[in-house]
Amino acid sequence: MSNGSSKSADRRRGENVAPVKKQKPARSGSPSLKSFPSRAIRAAERREAIIAAALDEFIARGYAATRLDDVAKRAGVAKGTIYLHFADKETLFQELIRTALGPLISRLAAPPPAGGSARAALERFAQIFVQEIVTTRRGDIVRLIIAEGARFPSVADFYYREVVARGMAAMRALIELGIARGEIRQQGLTRFPQIVVAPAMLAVIWQGLFGSQAPLDATEMLRVHLDLIFGERGTT
Amino acid sequence: MSNGSSKSADRRRGENVAPVKKQKPARSGSPSLKSFPSRAIRAAERREAIIAAALDEFIARGYAATRLDDVAKRAGVAKGTIYLHFADKETLFQELIRTALGPLISRLAAPPPAGGSARAALERFAQIFVQEIVTTRRGDIVRLIIAEGARFPSVADFYYREVVARGMAAMRALIELGIARGEIRQQGLTRFPQIVVAPAMLAVIWQGLFGSQAPLDATEMLRVHLDLIFGERGTT
DNA sequence: TGACAATGACTGACTAGTCAGTCATATTTT
């Protein structure tokens, strides 16, 4: 791993470390009264701080090259504290993925197709996808899973069950709706909802690898893709 | 001794393997001896053995977690030998990607659109892609690049310039052909050849992450995708 | 052609570190 020839390992050290140090509750007046940020709450905060810091580090360096010392520093915590919350590095990584995926999962479960057109639903999906994933930290998480998933079967399994399988099911329902309403002609799409999602995935990867040298207008690309699916002639 | 930082001892040769030999290979004149594996040849073989071994290891474990000791063992070579051919771990990794991508690059330069239909050309492309990339070691290489590319800008650059940019250009030409011949309606595709390639990329990633638990029939998926692009009604 | 010298590819023990995980000690809460 990192080492030897002055790797750029500690390039950006301490400055961006948010010192969440000793934020004493200050309710220390009467020992008989309980202090406000109850222990459980402070513990939960620490846990979250560790997860947030670890996410940043794992995204930036990948699993193997991430140092728990750095995670601790970034979280404003001693290394030993990490071990009060997580059994080991791998557990931290796995729980982190779970935590990070939580919001995405609930979002997948929430939005029902409603009674509108399939095109409208897919357009909404595309818009949300771009502004909440391609552009943001969540895109990094997806890339992280793609990068490390093969080495962490449990992570890949979890991701498949909780995100991919559900996403595919939801997408298939949308496609069937579109076919039923006569918006979509290509019936084969039902068997491969992946085709509908593929450009979105590609956008995530593209942005991560080539974003700086050849940015991709994901929004526009997805619009063209929907035109393809719904059979509209391109404008230009 | 062992004065740590001796920067002068940097006579790294190896890497550019230029047969600087003056005259050419010894003739196998001696009847008593069999064909000499001549030093230069054996050296080249070793270099290749190292690259092959390193490829396996990097694919299996990722860059950071790969041990050069293991690479050496797999290549049937001592660790020091690796350093006779490559400056360091990172150089080995980069040259390996270059080497691995070579065949793919030349293949991209070779096949001209010819005079046939765009559909035929794309079908051929899909077939070759599945049987030569999705299924094989080359797919692993693509996944490796996706996984590590963000941490190795030079690798991402190289991949973009030599493979992605060319691939996109070739794909765009094919799309334009299809539009000119009236096979493809959706003109917007010209601006986003990525859409045509996206399912193929997704197949590569899918196979790597979920292949074991939820295999994807890439061939069939690409066929459906082409039906979508060329406006055929799905069979099923 | 055979003997001997020069070359440099190869080896692997060794150096100088790195880092996950531990635990005795210190701090805070009850």
Next chain:
DNA sequence: AAAATATGACTGACTAGTCAGTCATTGTCA
């Protein structure tokens, strides 16, 4: 004061990279 938490110095396993020495191959000369 005891219990619960947090700390960070420390340990031990592990690894990238080095280099003095070995010896098969190649070159030279008698």
